[in-house]
Amino acid sequence: MLYRVAGQYKTSYQADYALFPVRQDAFLLGIILIMAFVVFPMTANDFVFRALLIPVLIYALAAMGLNILTGYAGQLSLGTGAFMGVGAYSCFKLVTIFPEMNILVAVLLSGFFSATVGMAFGLPSLRIKGFYLAIATLAAQFFLVWLFQKWGWLYNYHTSGAILVPNIQMFGVTVAGPTATAMTQYYFVLGVVTLMTILAINVTRGRIGRIWKSVRDMDIAAELVGINLMKAKLLAFFVSSYIVGVSGALFVFMWRGAAEAELFDVQLSFRVLFIAIIGGLGSILGNYLGAILIVALPVLLNIVPRALGLPISSSTVEHINVMTIGALIIFFLIVEPHGLARFWQIIREKLIIWPFPH
Amino acid sequence: MDLLRRIFITPFQDMAAAPDFLIQVIWEGLVSGTLYALIALGFVLIYKSSRIFNFAQGIMVVFAALTLVGLYQMGVPALLALPLTLVVMFFLAVVIERVVLRPLVNQPDIILFMATIGITLFLIGFGETIFGGETKRMITRELYIPTGSTIFEPFDGFVAIEHLDVTALVAAIVLVTSLLVFLNRTRIGRAIRALGDDHQAALSVGISLSMIWVVVWFIAGIIALVTGIAWGARAGVSFALEIVALKALPVLLLGGLESVAGAIVGGLMIGVLEKLFEIYWGQPLMGGGTETWFAFVFALIVLLFRPQGLFGERIIERV
Numbered sequence: 001m002l003y004r005v006a007g008q009y010k011t012s013y014q015a016d017y018a019l020f021p022v023r024q025d026a027f028l029l030g031i032i033l034i035m036a037f038v039v040f041p042m043t044a045n046d047f048v049f050r051a052l053l054i055p056v057l058i059y060a061l062a063a064m065g066l067n068i069l070t071g072y073a074g075q076l077s078l079g080t081g082a083f084m085g086v087g088a089y090s091c092f093k094l095v096t097i098f099p100e101m102n103i104l105v106a107v108l109l110s111g112f113f114s115a116t117v118g119m120a121f122g123l124p125s126l127r128i129k130g131f132y133l134a135i136a137t138l139a140a141q142f143f144l145v146w147l148f149q150k151w152g153w154l155y156n157y158h159t160s161g162a163i164l165v166p167n168i169q170m171f172g173v174t175v176a177g178p179t180a181t182a183m184t185q186y187y188f189v190l191g192v193v194t195l196m197t198i199l200a201i202n203v204t205r206g207r208i209g210r211i212w213k214s215v216r217d218m219d220i221a222a223e224l225v226g227i228n229l230m231k232a233k234l235l236a237f238f239v240s241s242y243i244v245g246v247s248g249a250l251f252v253f254m255w256r257g258a259a260e261a262e263l264f265d266v267q268l269s270f271r272v273l274f275i276a277i278i279g280g281l282g283s284i285l286g287n288y289l290g291a292i293l294i295v296a297l298p299v300l301l302n303i304v305p306r307a308l309g310l311p312i313s314s315s316t317v318e319h320i321n322v323m324t325i326g327a328l329i330i331f332f333l334i335v336e337p338h339g340l341a342r343f344w345q346i347i348r349e350k351l352i353i354w355p356f357p358h
Numbered sequence: 359m360d361l362l363r364r365i366f367i368t369p370f371q372d373m374a375a376a377p378d379f380l381i382q383v384i385w386e387g388l389v390s391g392t393l394y395a396l397i398a399l400g401f402v403l404i405y406k407s408s409r410i411f412n413f414a415q416g417i418m419v420v421f422a423a424l425t426l427v428g429l430y431q432m433g434v435p436a437l438l439a440l441p442l443t444l445v446v447m448f449f450l451a452v453v454i455e456r457v458v459l460r461p462l463v464n465q466p467d468i469i470l471f472m473a474t475i476g477i478t479l480f481l482i483g484f485g486e487t488i489f490g491g492e493t494k495r496m497i498t499r500e501l502y503i504p505t506g507s508t509i510f511e512p513f514d515g516f517v518a519i520e521h522l523d524v525t526a527l528v529a530a531i532v533l534v535t536s537l538l539v540f541l542n543r544t545r546i547g548r549a550i551r552a553l554g555d556d557h558q559a560a561l562s563v564g565i566s567l568s569m570i571w572v573v574v575w576f577i578a579g580i581i582a583l584v585t586g587i588a589w590g591a592r593a594g595v596s597f598a599l600e601i602v603a604l605k606a607l608p609v610l611l612l613g614g615l616e617s618v619a620g621a622i623v624g625g626l627m628i629g630v631l632e633k634l635f636e637i638y639w640g641q642p643l644m645g646g647g648t649e650t651w652f653a654f655v656f657a658l659i660v661l662l663f664r665p666q667g668l669f670g671e672r673i674i675e676r677v
Contacts, residue, residue: 076468124658127665130467131411131615135607136661139654150645266604270475277472316487323483329476334461337469 003351019201022352036190041183049182050255051299057186057193058250060291063275064200064284065243070273071281072204073236074216075125079118079137080272082144083241084248085264086114089154091249092163096156103168103175107192107253111245117144118241125233129219141266148261162260165253176253185254192250196243201284203239212236213282244272278332280339289340297325369638382517383633389523391629392530396585397606398613398621399534400578405615406554407574410459410470414477416603418579421481422447423496423586423595428489430497439497447579448572455571463567482597493598496590503591526588533584534622537577541618546573554616608657613669620669628653 003024010016020026040053066080091110094101121140128136148154155163167177174180175188203209214222215232223229252259271294279290301321336342373380400415425446429439458473504521541547552560553570561567589599609628613620632652640648661667 070468124662128661129665131471132611132661132665132667135611135654136658138604138607139651139658142651142654146647146651150647274472274475277468281468319483319486321483323480323487326476326479326481326483329479330458330473333465333469333473333476334458337462337465 003348003354005352019205033194041186044186046182049186052296054182054186054189054255056288056291056295057189058247058255059272059275059295060287061193061196061247061250062244062272063279063287063290064196065240065245065247066272067276067279067281067283067287068200068204068212068243069236069240070276071283072209072216073212073233073240074219075122075233075236076130076134077137077240078134078266078269078273079121079140079144080244081264081266081268082141083114083118083244084251084268084272085144085148085259085261086117086241087111087245087248088252088259088264089148089163090114090245091253092165093154095166095168095253103170103253104188104192107246107249110249111242114245114248115238115242118244119234119238122234122237122241125237126230138266141269145261145264148264160260162258163252164258168253178257189250189254192246196246197284200243204284208235216282274329278329278339280341283339283341285344286339286341289344293340294325297328364643365639368642372638378517383637384630385517385519385523387630387633388626389526389629390633391626392527393585393589393602393625394605394609394629395622395625396530396533396581396588397603398609398625399537399618400581400585401606401610402613402616402618402621403537403550403581404574404578405610407550408459408553408571409467409557410474411467411615412578413471413474414481415578415582416600416606417478417481417597418447418450418582419586419589419603420595420597420599421450421485421586422579422583423590423599424485424489424494426583426587427494427497427590427595431494436497443583444580447583448576451572451575451579454575455568459571460568478600482600486597493594493596494590496587496595503587522588522591526591529584529588533581534618537581538618540577546570550574605653608653611657611661611667614667617667617669620667624668628656631656 003022005022005024008021008023010021015021020029044053062080062084065083066077069075069077087110090113091106094106094110095103098106117140121137124136125133149161155161158164165177167174167179169175170188173184175184204212211222211227211232214225214227215229215236219229222232248264252263256263275290275294276287277290278286278293279288280286298321301324302317332340397415397419400418401412404410404412404415422443426439426443429442430436434442454477458477459470462470462473503525507518507520510517510519539547541551549560549565549570550573552563552565553567557567586595586599589602593599605628606625609621609624611624612628613622613624632649635652636646636649640646640652
């Protein structure tokens with residue numbers, strides 16, 4: 001009833017291609033944006049900002065980057081964590097070499113470094129496919145993390161081997177570093193993530209997105225109809241790694257505050273891959289749903305036993321967490337292999353024809 | 359110029375100067391290569407019969423070893439704990455087939471791959487909850503595995519060979535031989551290979567998919583147990599092994615995902631080469647620690663020339 005599409009006529013192709021063919025979609029998005037920009041910041045406390053809102057946005061952004069590569073262009077990658085690391089380290093170097101540079105510019109620029117590295121490691125994709133490629137991207141993962149540890153210049157030869165985020169001001173407001181408030185950081189992340197999402201939506205639904213999808217579905221056939229596979233795949237690696245790199249910079253500068261090389265290990269890659277797959281490959285919305293699930297789950301699992309007053313030691317809770325996440329991943333894959341985004345699609349279709357079953 | 363000399367000449371001079379040390383390094387490489395090969399073998403077996411890329415093989419190694427040691431610590435005699443662990447691994451195979459694989463039949467590869475990562479996480483959490491997360495000592499003496507070492511003195515030098523490693527090598531050879539006999543000579547073994555060749559054709563002549571899957575996962579479990587004992591005896595039993603198990607992936611790439619022989623040759627090759635590279639190039643030139651990535655980069659380079667690996671089936675693509 002709420003989703004009545006009757007009466008919304010399309011009289012031109014332009015209208016049919018529109019971002020929101022159904023008016024209610026735009027309305028719903030408006031509500032979500034108002035929630036994100038106004039309601040959450042007004043109601044959330046520091047814990048909610050740091051444990052839920054900021055990580056959800058950053059992980060969703062990283063998953064969106066991976067999703068462009070895996071979900072749209074069909075190239076499986078297990079090196080996401082390392083590419084986030086490239087973004088973070090290059091942002092750190094930019095900020096320390098050019099202290100007067102605007103942090104927003106530094107974050108957006110650092111994406112280009114990881115994009116270049118990602119494209120270099122994407123070169124084998126022209127010859128290697130499927131799981132072979134996935135393991136080949138693990139080469140990037142392990143090599144880059146090793147480089148982060150060994151190359152002192154990257155962390156300014158700090159004795160701890162970690163990068164520490166200094167206090168950074170933007171237009172007179174501290175946005176990064178120990179003294180920044182959670183709310184300013186949230187708004188910063190939200191702004192960047194919104195920008196990237198708009199970019200990703202428009203890239204994936206346009207000509208480039210269609211090229212990627214045809215490469216994903218069958219690359220030889222795509223080549224036969226005149227698509228330049230090399231350009232398409234490398235562009236996918238470039239755009240994907242750019243977004244992943246920006247999310248990596250945000251990850252360290254707006255959330256963690258400090259990072260060691262081990263932070264970007266293969267576990268991080270897998271976490272981002274989980275988000276992309278549980279959310280739904282080939283979907284932008286899915287990344288947010290997946291990130292909400294994967295970020296909120298451990299927080300909930302930590303709260304529940306404590307709230308019930310169960311006497312469980314924190315290490316046992318940790319172990320049970322890992323176990324539950326593993327079980328839930330299997331559960332979601334069995335229930336809906338196409339991810340949470342598919343759930344929303346089903347609900348939406350049901351709402352449109354409601355109260356009729358067909 | 360000096361750098362070129364240090365890359366292309368000095369390492370070989372070092373090798374020639376201390377041949378006993380070179381032999382020791384190659385031996386160490388062979389031993390760790392055997393273990394990589396064993397893990398890779400578990401992968402290959404499952405991939406061959408079901409096209410599932412079983413990421414959980416590494417964790418099954420840890421889980422098997424952990425169960426064995428955990429049972430022993432609970433007071434079960436060592437020689438009884440061994441068959442009991444096999445029972446646990448069989449049970450695990452049945453559960454995985456029933457709960458995870460059966461509902462996911464016919465899903466895209468990546469979904470099954472993710473499911474095995476889910477299994478990995480579940481087994482890590484499960485193992486740690488039951489047996490605790492700390493590193494455990496493998497019960498080598500209780501299982502009558504010889505410890506100690508023999509020292510050879512070739513070229514007026516000094517090479518120490520651990521009996522443990524020799525045992526591991528022998529066990530691996532026995533395991534691989536019996537596996538090959540099983541795959542080539544028995545009814546079930548042939549059914550496994552038939553499934554690997556053509557799923558639908560195998561199903562249509564009456565081969566039971568679910569039975570074969572249980573068998574295959576159980577064999578992978580046996581291989582995991584042997585690997586776990588061998589590795590646990592060297593480095594203790596803990597979930598740190600999981601990272602090492604990832605090394606089996608480049609071995610797979612190098613050998614080809616479908617080839618038993620490839621897994622073995624690839625494993626030995628990577629084991630030896632990464633040790634040589636680390637000792638003669640990595641430590642003097644790059645500050646060490648190259649073992650984490652050398653195998654992957656090496657496999658990547660080989661793959662650029664042979665996309666299906668050294669022994670993999672030729673990839674023929676049709677539109």
